[in-house]
Amino acid sequence: MAERQPISTAPTDGSKVTVYWKDGNGVINESVAQYRDGGWWTYIDSTTQKKVEPSSWRPAASDDDD
Template identity: 45%
Template sequence: MDGSKVRIVWTDADGQENESIGQYRSLERMRRTGGDWDDSDAGWWVFVDGTTQKKVDPTVWISGEDGE
Protein backbone atom coordinates (compact mmCIF):
# COMPACT_ATOMS: atom_id res chain seq x y z
CA MET A 1 0.00 0.00 0.00
CA ASP A 2 2.91 2.32 -0.69
CA GLY A 3 1.86 3.54 -4.12
CA SER A 4 3.50 0.69 -6.02
CA LYS A 5 1.63 -0.62 -9.02
CA VAL A 6 0.35 -4.21 -8.92
CA ARG A 7 -1.94 -6.31 -11.08
CA ILE A 8 -5.43 -6.57 -9.55
CA VAL A 9 -8.78 -8.11 -10.44
CA TRP A 10 -11.92 -6.05 -9.84
CA THR A 11 -15.59 -6.22 -10.79
CA ASP A 12 -17.35 -3.30 -12.50
CA ALA A 13 -20.95 -2.11 -12.04
CA ASP A 14 -22.13 -4.51 -14.79
CA GLY A 15 -20.65 -7.51 -12.98
CA GLN A 16 -17.80 -7.83 -15.51
CA GLU A 17 -14.53 -9.04 -13.96
CA ASN A 18 -11.53 -6.96 -15.07
CA GLU A 19 -7.77 -7.33 -14.65
CA SER A 20 -5.72 -4.14 -14.55
CA ILE A 21 -2.62 -2.56 -13.13
CA GLY A 22 -3.78 -0.79 -9.97
CA GLN A 23 -2.17 1.55 -7.49
CA TYR A 24 -3.11 2.11 -3.86
CA ARG A 25 -3.19 5.80 -3.01
CA SER A 26 -3.37 6.90 0.60
CA LEU A 27 -5.02 10.19 1.53
CA GLU A 28 -1.63 11.55 2.65
CA ARG A 29 -0.04 10.65 -0.69
CA MET A 30 -2.84 12.34 -2.68
CA ARG A 31 -2.79 15.49 -0.57
CA ARG A 32 0.93 15.91 -1.32
CA THR A 33 0.06 16.20 -5.03
CA GLY A 34 -2.43 19.02 -4.38
CA GLY A 35 -6.15 19.09 -4.93
CA ASP A 36 -9.16 18.68 -2.68
CA TRP A 37 -9.06 15.08 -1.40
CA ASP A 38 -11.04 13.49 1.44
CA ASP A 39 -11.09 10.11 3.21
CA SER A 40 -13.35 8.52 0.58
CA ASP A 41 -10.71 9.11 -2.13
CA ALA A 42 -8.09 6.82 -0.53
CA GLY A 43 -7.94 3.34 -2.06
CA TRP A 44 -7.12 1.39 -5.22
CA TRP A 45 -7.15 3.26 -8.54
CA VAL A 46 -6.93 1.95 -12.13
CA PHE A 47 -6.95 3.52 -15.58
CA VAL A 48 -10.10 2.45 -17.43
CA ASP A 49 -8.85 4.10 -20.64
CA GLY A 50 -5.92 6.28 -21.66
CA THR A 51 -7.02 9.29 -19.61
CA THR A 52 -9.72 8.15 -17.17
CA GLN A 53 -9.00 6.78 -13.71
CA LYS A 54 -11.47 5.02 -11.46
CA LYS A 55 -11.39 3.97 -7.81
CA VAL A 56 -12.10 0.22 -7.50
CA ASP A 57 -12.38 -2.50 -4.86
CA PRO A 58 -10.02 -5.34 -5.84
CA THR A 59 -11.13 -8.93 -5.36
CA VAL A 60 -7.68 -10.41 -6.11
CA TRP A 61 -4.11 -9.14 -6.06
CA ILE A 62 -1.74 -10.91 -8.48
CA SER A 63 1.94 -11.10 -7.65
CA GLY A 64 4.59 -11.58 -10.30
CA GLU A 65 6.28 -14.23 -8.16
CA ASP A 66 4.51 -17.17 -9.83
CA GLY A 67 6.82 -17.17 -12.81
CA GLU A 68 5.02 -14.40 -14.69
Protein backbone atom coordinates in the same frame (compact mmCIF):
# COMPACT_ATOMS: atom_id res chain seq x y z
CA MET B 1 2.41 -16.13 -13.55
CA ALA B 2 2.04 -15.49 -9.84
CA GLU B 3 -1.00 -16.74 -7.96
CA ARG B 4 -3.75 -14.31 -7.03
CA GLN B 5 -3.68 -13.21 -3.41
CA PRO B 6 -6.32 -11.56 -1.18
CA ILE B 7 -6.40 -7.79 -1.66
CA SER B 8 -5.78 -7.34 2.08
CA THR B 9 -2.20 -8.55 1.48
CA ALA B 10 -1.44 -6.15 -1.40
CA PRO B 11 1.23 -3.46 -0.97
CA THR B 12 -0.19 -0.02 -0.22
CA ASP B 13 3.04 1.91 -0.83
CA GLY B 14 2.08 3.14 -4.31
CA SER B 15 3.55 0.13 -6.10
CA LYS B 16 1.81 -0.93 -9.30
CA VAL B 17 0.13 -4.32 -9.03
CA THR B 18 -2.39 -6.23 -11.11
CA VAL B 19 -5.82 -6.24 -9.48
CA TYR B 20 -9.03 -8.11 -10.19
CA TRP B 21 -12.31 -6.26 -9.70
CA LYS B 22 -15.95 -6.60 -10.69
CA ASP B 23 -17.64 -3.81 -12.65
CA GLY B 24 -21.27 -2.69 -12.43
CA ASN B 25 -22.28 -5.37 -14.94
CA GLY B 26 -20.72 -8.14 -12.86
CA VAL B 27 -17.81 -8.63 -15.26
CA ILE B 28 -14.46 -9.38 -13.63
CA ASN B 29 -11.72 -7.08 -14.91
CA GLU B 30 -7.93 -7.33 -14.66
CA SER B 31 -5.92 -4.13 -14.64
CA VAL B 32 -2.79 -2.51 -13.25
CA ALA B 33 -3.59 -0.30 -10.27
CA GLN B 34 -1.96 1.68 -7.46
CA TYR B 35 -3.15 2.23 -3.90
CA ARG B 36 -3.28 5.94 -3.09
CA ASP B 37 -5.59 8.48 -1.49
CA GLY B 38 -7.28 5.72 0.50
CA GLY B 39 -8.18 3.41 -2.38
CA TRP B 40 -7.19 1.46 -5.48
CA TRP B 41 -6.99 3.48 -8.72
CA THR B 42 -6.68 2.21 -12.28
CA TYR B 43 -6.79 3.77 -15.74
CA ILE B 44 -9.92 2.79 -17.66
CA ASP B 45 -8.64 4.56 -20.80
CA SER B 46 -5.57 6.62 -21.66
CA THR B 47 -6.67 9.67 -19.65
CA THR B 48 -9.35 8.51 -17.19
CA GLN B 49 -8.70 6.96 -13.79
CA LYS B 50 -11.30 5.11 -11.74
CA LYS B 51 -11.34 4.03 -8.12
CA VAL B 52 -12.06 0.29 -7.96
CA GLU B 53 -12.77 -2.25 -5.22
CA PRO B 54 -10.57 -5.22 -6.09
CA SER B 55 -11.01 -8.66 -4.55
CA SER B 56 -7.53 -10.00 -5.30
CA TRP B 57 -4.14 -9.05 -6.70
CA ARG B 58 -0.83 -10.34 -8.03
CA PRO B 59 2.48 -8.61 -8.81
CA ALA B 60 2.31 -6.60 -12.03
CA ALA B 61 4.36 -7.81 -14.98
CA SER B 62 7.56 -5.82 -15.34
CA ASP B 63 7.51 -3.14 -17.99
CA ASP B 64 10.89 -2.14 -19.41
CA ASP B 65 9.42 1.05 -20.96
CA ASP B 66 9.05 2.83 -17.57
